[in-house]
Amino acid sequence: MDRTAIIGVGMTTIEAEKRRETFADMTWEAVNKALSDAGMTIADIDNVVTTSSDFWDGRTISLMAVGDVSGAAEKNVSCVEGDGTYGAFYANARALSGSYKTTLVTGHSKGSQCVSSLITNAAFDPIYERVLGMDMITASAMQANAYMNRTGVKPEDAALVSVKNHGNALKNPMAQLPMNITVDDVMASEMIADPLRKLDCSPVSDGCCAVIIAHESVATKFKQKPIWIRGLAFCTDSFFFGDRDLARSKALTEAAKKAYAMAGIKDPRKEIDLVELYDAFSYQELLWLEEMGLADYGKAAARLKAGEFNLDGALPVNPSGGLLSGHPVIAAGLYRIAEIVLQLRGDAGAHQVKKAKTGLAHGVNGLCGQSHCVWILDKEK
Amino acid sequence: MSEIFKGIEPMVHNSKISVPYSWWAGDTASKFFISLRDARKIIAPRCGKCGKVFMPPRKVCPTCFTENTDWVDVSDEGTVVSYSVSRRQLEAIPGDKKVPVIWGLIKLDGADTALLHYLDEVDPGSVTIGMRVKAVFAESRTGGIRDISHFKPVK
Amino acid sequence: MAKRVAIVGTGQTFHKSHRPDVNGQELINEAVQRALADADLTMKDIDAILIGNMDHFEGINYVDCWSVDGCGGVMKPVIKITTGGTTGASLAIGGYHMVGSGMFEKVLIIGWEKNSESDTTGAITTAFDPIWDRQVFAGAISGLAAEAQAYMARFGASDRDGARVSVRDRKHAMNNPHAQLRKEVSLEDVLASPMLADPIHLLDVCPRSDGACAVIMASEDSAEKICPVPDWIWGTSAHNTYSYLGDGDWGRLTSMEQCAKEVFKKAGIKEPRKELDVIEMYQPYSFAGLIWIEDMGIVGHGEAPQFVWDGNTDMGGELPVNPSGGVIACNPIGATGLIRCAEAAMQVMGKAEGRQVPDVKFAVSTGFGGCMWTNMLLHGKRKPN
Ligand SMILES: [Zn+2]
Numbered sequence: 001m002d003r004t005a006i007i008g009v010g011m012t013t014i015e016a017e018k019r020r021e022t023f024a025d026m027t028w029e030a031v032n033k034a035l036s037d038a039g040m041t042i043a044d045i046d047n048v049v050t051t052s053s054d055f056w057d058g059r060t061i062s063l064m065a066v067g068d069v070s071g072a073a074e075k076n077v078s079c080v081e082g083d084g085t086y087g088a089f090y091a092n093a094r095a096l097s098g099s100y101k102t103t104l105v106t107g108h109s110k111g112s113q114c115v116s117s118l119i120t121n122a123a124f125d126p127i128y129e130r131v132l133g134m135d136m137i138t139a140s141a142m143q144a145n146a147y148m149n150r151t152g153v154k155p156e157d158a159a160l161v162s163v164k165n166h167g168n169a170l171k172n173p174m175a176q177l178p179m180n181i182t183v184d185d186v187m188a189s190e191m192i193a194d195p196l197r198k199l200d201c202s203p204v205s206d207g208c209c210a211v212i213i214a215h216e217s218v219a220t221k222f223k224q225k226p227i228w229i230r231g232l233a234f235c236t237d238s239f240f241f242g243d244r245d246l247a248r249s250k251a252l253t254e255a256a257k258k259a260y261a262m263a264g265i266k267d268p269r270k271e272i273d274l275v276e277l278y279d280a281f282s283y284q285e286l287l288w289l290e291e292m293g294l295a296d297y298g299k300a301a302a303r304l305k306a307g308e309f310n311l312d313g314a315l316p317v318n319p320s321g322g323l324l325s326g327h328p329v330i331a332a333g334l335y336r337i338a339e340i341v342l343q344l345r346g347d348a349g350a351h352q353v354k355k356a357k358t359g360l361a362h363g364v365n366g367l368c369g370q371s372h373c374v375w376i377l378d379k380e381k
Numbered sequence: 382m383s384e385i386f387k388g389i390e391p392m393v394h395n396s397k398i399s400v401p402y403s404w405w406a407g408d409t410a411s412k413f414f415i416s417l418r419d420a421r422k423i424i425a426p427r428c429g430k431c432g433k434v435f436m437p438p439r440k441v442c443p444t445c446f447t448e449n450t451d452w453v454d455v456s457d458e459g460t461v462v463s464y465s466v467s468r469r470q471l472e473a474i475p476g477d478k479k480v481p482v483i484w485g486l487i488k489l490d491g492a493d494t495a496l497l498h499y500l501d502e503v504d505p506g507s508v509t510i511g512m513r514v515k516a517v518f519a520e521s522r523t524g525g526i527r528d529i530s531h532f533k534p535v536k
Numbered sequence: 537m538a539k540r541v542a543i544v545g546t547g548q549t550f551h552k553s554h555r556p557d558v559n560g561q562e563l564i565n566e567a568v569q570r571a572l573a574d575a576d577l578t579m580k581d582i583d584a585i586l587i588g589n590m591d592h593f594e595g596i597n598y599v600d601c602w603s604v605d606g607c608g609g610v611m612k613p614v615i616k617i618t619t620g621g622t623t624g625a626s627l628a629i630g631g632y633h634m635v636g637s638g639m640f641e642k643v644l645i646i647g648w649e650k651n652s653e654s655d656t657t658g659a660i661t662t663a664f665d666p667i668w669d670r671q672v673f674a675g676a677i678s679g680l681a682a683e684a685q686a687y688m689a690r691f692g693a694s695d696r697d698g699a700r701v702s703v704r705d706r707k708h709a710m711n712n713p714h715a716q717l718r719k720e721v722s723l724e725d726v727l728a729s730p731m732l733a734d735p736i737h738l739l740d741v742c743p744r745s746d747g748a749c750a751v752i753m754a755s756e757d758s759a760e761k762i763c764p765v766p767d768w769i770w771g772t773s774a775h776n777t778y779s780y781l782g783d784g785d786w787g788r789l790t791s792m793e794q795c796a797k798e799v800f801k802k803a804g805i806k807e808p809r810k811e812l813d814v815i816e817m818y819q820p821y822s823f824a825g826l827i828w829i830e831d832m833g834i835v836g837h838g839e840a841p842q843f844v845w846d847g848n849t850d851m852g853g854e855l856p857v858n859p860s861g862g863v864i865a866c867n868p869i870g871a872t873g874l875i876r877c878a879e880a881a882m883q884v885m886g887k888a889e890g891r892q893v894p895d896v897k898f899a900v901s902t903g904f905g906g907c908m909w910t911n912m913l914l915h916g917k918r919k920p921n
Contacts, residue, residue: 020386081588090615120473126594131527237611404594439562
C-alpha cells in the first residue's frame, strides 16, 4: 500500500460560545490556519472532505454551510457524518485510492447552538427506547456504573482524570477549560447522573479543526515536515446496550488491534509514546486506555495515580487537556489527530511532551463508545 | 477581529426544527407491543440458528444474519445489569418524570440480551447491579414501551 | 498501489410509498440480503460498510450506529456519508475510494430512506441557510421551478417538452418491478395534472418513497472471481458548486458539466453521445431530463427537446436514459443516487432483465441534490487501464 502523511493542521480556540463566528467563519479560520501551517494555498488542495452532523447543526445537508469556506466550489467534495477521525479516515482513503494527492478535511460543531440532551436522546431507538428520555450523560453514567462495578474503580479514582486533564489545559491556549482543581473539587461538584458529577463531564463547546492529508508523492513538496500515517482502523459494536458488555469495549480493542497490526506495532505499551483520546467523561479515559491494550483491565486508575499518564509521565495521555477541557462534538476527534501531529513535530508549545516519536489519536461515534476509530501517527516514515 | 466589525454586537436568531415523525414499528415490534398492551405478557423472538432470545425484539439475528423464526415468552422478572440515576432534570426526560429518575438495563429471565427501562419504587441509593426486579404494567396501555410502567425490586 | 474497483452485486427493496410492516433497519436488511445473494457472498465476506440517508427524514441521530443489526455491521467498520440528495451517489463514490485505497477488499454500500415517516418538504426546507434562504424557500420544488423557467426562457422550450420526458420515464418504469409508480401516462395526462409551481405539473415530479438499495464493491483482486462480468468503475466525480440559492446559473447545471468533463476525460471519452450506451440519471423532475443531458455534453444547449422527441432516449433509441423509470417513478431519497448506480451496474453486468439495454459497454449514473450539486460515476464492461 502507498503511504500518506499529515502535512498541515489548523484549529480554532475551543470556546463555550463563539458568538462572533458562524460555522463558516470557524471553518474559514481553521482552513486558513491549516493551509498556512502547511505552506500551501487553496489551489494546492485537490479535494475536500467535510465532517458535520445534521442533528448537531440543526440543518439538513449540514455540509452546505461550510463548502464555500473549505474551497470546495471547484473541487471534488464529500461529507462524513460522525466524529472527525472518521472524516479523516475517508480523506485518507481518497489519497490512497490514487484519485487525489492532497485532501483537506474539516470538522466543525457548535454545541452552544443546540440542546445536547435532546440531540443525543435522538440517538436512541425511536420505537423501543427514546420515550424513556435517556441522553448521552445518563447513558454514560450507566456505563460508568457497569465499569466501576466490574473493576472496583471508585468515582474518586476517575475524578483524578479530570484533575489531570484540566491541569494540562492550563498549558494549552486552545483549550476551553484550563483549571487547577483537586479530586475534592470534582467530588464536590453537582451530581448530574450517579456516579457522574459536573466535573466528570466534558463541557458544551464550539470549535473547528482542519487537517491536510497528502499522498507520499507530494508529502515533502510543501513547507511542513510530514507526520506519517502508520496505521488506522475503526470498528462498530452492537447498538442496544443490552446486547453489549457495557463494562468493556470490544469494538475499541478490535480497532486498536487492527491499527497496531497495520503500523507493525507489536508491543503498544513500549512503542506508543503518547495518546490523545476521547475522554468525554472522566471514567472513559481509564476504560479506553485499557481496551486499547495500553493498561491492564481495571488497572489504569492505579497507573494514573502513580503519575504515569501525566504530561511528564511514562505515557502522557491527553496532554492537550482532552475533551474534558473542550468538547466540540464531531470536531473532537480531529483535534486529537491535530494535537498528536503538533506533538510529533515538536510544535506543541507549553504542553509539549518529551519523547514523541509515535502517537495514538482516538475518536468515538455513538452512545457509550459503540464505534471507535484509532490512528497511529509517526514522526518517521 | 478586523477594524470594520468594531462595536458590532453579534445577534442570535432563535429557531426550532419541528418536523413531525410517524415511525412505523413494523410487524416485529408491533407483535411485541400488542402482547404488552392486551395480555401484559412479554414475548421475544428467538433465532432459529443460534437460539438467542432478543430483547428488545427484532426481526433479524445480528450474528447469524438470518430472520428470527419463532417467539417465546420471557419472564417479567429479571436482573439489573447496570443502571443510571439522573439528578438533574435533563431536557430529554419526559415531562411526567421528576428527578431522581432511574433507568435500568434489565436482563429478563429467558432472554439473552437486556432491556432498557425505568426502575422505581426504590431508593436511588440502594439500587445495585445484580438486583432482582419485576415489571409493573401501566394501568392504561396504548401499545408502546411505556405499557410497562417500570420495574420494581422483587421483595 | 491503488486498486481498480468493480461492483459485484446489487440489491433493492420493492420500493413503495410506505412500508408499515418494517422499521428502517428491517427495510435495510431486505436490500442487503438481496445484494449478498446477488454476489453469492455472506456477511462474513464483507470488510466494511458505508451507509447513508438524510437525518431529518427519520429523525434518527447516528444512523450508522443505530442500523447495525439490519446492515450486518456488528463488529465491522461502519461509516456514514451524508450529502443530501446526492447521498446515494456519494456513498458509491465513497465505496470506490475505500476499496481503491487497498484498505478493504469488499465493501457493502447502503442507501436508504423511509420518507413516509416524516414531512419531506418540512425537512428539506431546513437544508437552507437558517438566517437567509430558509425564511423564503419551501422544499425542493421552488428551486427546480426556477431552473425550468430559466431554461424555457433561454431556449424557448415548452411544458410539452418536459412532459415528454415524464411520459418516457413512466413508460420505462413498466419494465422495472422495483419501481414504485408503474402506470403509463400520456402527454395530456401530464399537462392536465395539477400545477405545482409553474411550469411543473404533478406528473412532472418524483414521488416520495420508502426503500433501500445495497451495492457490493470488490477490488480487482477478487472481482472477477465473484462475478463473471463485474461492473468496473472508471471514474467518479462530485461537485457541490453552489451554497446559496441565488448563486446558481439558472437554466444550466454547472455541476453536471464539471462532473462530465472530469469523468469523460479520465476514461478518454470524447463523444459521449456515441460512446455511452445508457444513462441512469438522478432526475427528480422532467425538465431536468432536457437541461441536464445538455450539460452532460450529450447534445448542445437548446437541442435536448428535439433529441428527446425523436425517441433517442427511449428504450431502443440511440442512448436510452433511465431504463429503470428513474426518480420520477420512485424516490427513497437517501437511496435514490445509489439506485442509479446499481441500475447502471446491472446494465453493464447484463442483469437488468426486462429493462436491459443490449450490449452495454459504458454507462453513466448520477446523483443530484443539495444546492444544484451533481455526483457522477462512469461504469464500464472493460477493466480500466
Ligand atoms: Zn442467531
